[in-house]
Amino acid sequence: MWPSILDVAKTNLFVTAKCQGQNEISQPLVKNRNIAMASANTGDSCEFGSNKYFMLCGLGGILSCGITHTMVTPLDLVKCRIQVDPEKYKSVFNGFRVTMAEDGTRGLVRGWAPTFFGYSTQGMFKFGLYEVFKVYYSALAGEEMSYEYRTSLYLVSSASAEFFADIGLAPLEAAKVRIQTMPGYASTLREAFPKMYGEEGLGGFYKGLVPLWLRQIPYTMMKFACFERTVELLYKYVVPKPRLECSKGEQLIVTFAAGYIAGVFCAVVSHPADSVVSKLNQEKGATAVDVLKKLGFGGVWKGLGPRIIMIGTLTAAQWFIYDAVKVWLRMPRPPPPEMPESLKKKYGLA
Numbered sequence: 001m002w003p004s005i006l007d008v009a010k011t012n013l014f015v016t017a018k019c020q021g022q023n024e025i026s027q028p029l030v031k032n033r034n035i036a037m038a039s040a041n042t043g044d045s046c047e048f049g050s051n052k053y054f055m056l057c058g059l060g061g062i063l064s065c066g067i068t069h070t071m072v073t074p075l076d077l078v079k080c081r082i083q084v085d086p087e088k089y090k091s092v093f094n095g096f097r098v099t100m101a102e103d104g105t106r107g108l109v110r111g112w113a114p115t116f117f118g119y120s121t122q123g124m125f126k127f128g129l130y131e132v133f134k135v136y137y138s139a140l141a142g143e144e145m146s147y148e149y150r151t152s153l154y155l156v157s158s159a160s161a162e163f164f165a166d167i168g169l170a171p172l173e174a175a176k177v178r179i180q181t182m183p184g185y186a187s188t189l190r191e192a193f194p195k196m197y198g199e200e201g202l203g204g205f206y207k208g209l210v211p212l213w214l215r216q217i218p219y220t221m222m223k224f225a226c227f228e229r230t231v232e233l234l235y236k237y238v239v240p241k242p243r244l245e246c247s248k249g250e251q252l253i254v255t256f257a258a259g260y261i262a263g264v265f266c267a268v269v270s271h272p273a274d275s276v277v278s279k280l281n282q283e284k285g286a287t288a289v290d291v292l293k294k295l296g297f298g299g300v301w302k303g304l305g306p307r308i309i310m311i312g313t314l315t316a317a318q319w320f321i322y323d324a325v326k327v328w329l330r331m332p333r334p335p336p337p338e339m340p341e342s343l344k345k346k347y348g349l350a
Contacts (some may be wrong), residue, residue, distance in 0.1 A: 076180075220286045226261065256316050
């Protein structure tokens with residue numbers, strides 16, 4: 001099923017497009033895919049929508065998520081400890097001070113290995129499958145619906161991708177939380193995995209999967225939909241010149257700004273579920289409902305401040321790295337979507 005749908009979505013129609021007052025240029029469009037037009041083929045390392053394109057998108061996801069999450073391990077560690085033990089770790093600065101006093105500088109990077117491998121795996125599926133599902137769903141919807149309901153397209157594509165990404169992340173996230181929040185449990189991933197399996201069996205690796213979905217799917221939906229629409233609005237109302245006139249460096253600045261804006265919304269939307277995941281992986285035998293009742297409404301918002309800082313910076317950096325990888329690998333980088341000619345005629349705008 002996949003190859004046939006993708007083949008339809010990748011069929012090129014070479015047309016003449018006039019882009020925001022620029023000279024007319026020949027540009028390949030993807031059939032039924034006005035949501036993300038393919039860039040001119042000249043100089044590109046792969047065809048938009050090809051298997052190579054999707055694989056390179058997955059590589060970009062590995063680099064963007066693996067690197068950024070590992071870089072903020074100290075802040076993530078303090079955030080998790082505030083969530084599971086607010087009496088001891090009263091604030092971000094207090095959390096850093098207590099951790100340094102008890103474990104030294106090395107203690108701040110506890111859990112870096114499951115963080116790196118877990119979020120690299122997640123990033124590969126998150127970004128790679130997002131591009132796959134976006135092409136797949138837009139091919140099913142058709143050109144006009146893909147444009148008019150593009151926000152819904154971003155939401156359903158990102159939710160579909162994150163569903164699979166979290167299955168890869170869950171075991172490593174469970175190990176990370178135990179290493180960071182359970183003193184004496186394990187200090188490395190090599191110690192944590194055998195201990196988890198011995199004590200809880202295979203179910204121990206996935207008991208946090210449903211709360212992880214509840215945290216990550218809304219987060220990712222906001223991350224991708226907000227980013228895509230923010231980029232569109234920035235080029236339309238803020239950037240003083242058309243995207244085609246912007247250098248690659250200027251385009252990456254727009255990417256970073258849109259990513260940070262998206263990240264702030266992501267943090268707020270997903271924080272309650274994040275608190276439940278942290279507490280759930282710390283307490284043996286507890287269910288998500290048990291943890292939610294114990295934390296209460298106020299408890300699920302503990303650690304929101306550092307998470308906004310962390311996720312805002314993280315999301316901006318991820319989009320920047322992901323887009324930079326596309327530039328570096330000379331991949332097609334579709335411009336923001338424009339209304340197809342058929343809709344312009346329908347609404348009398350042609």
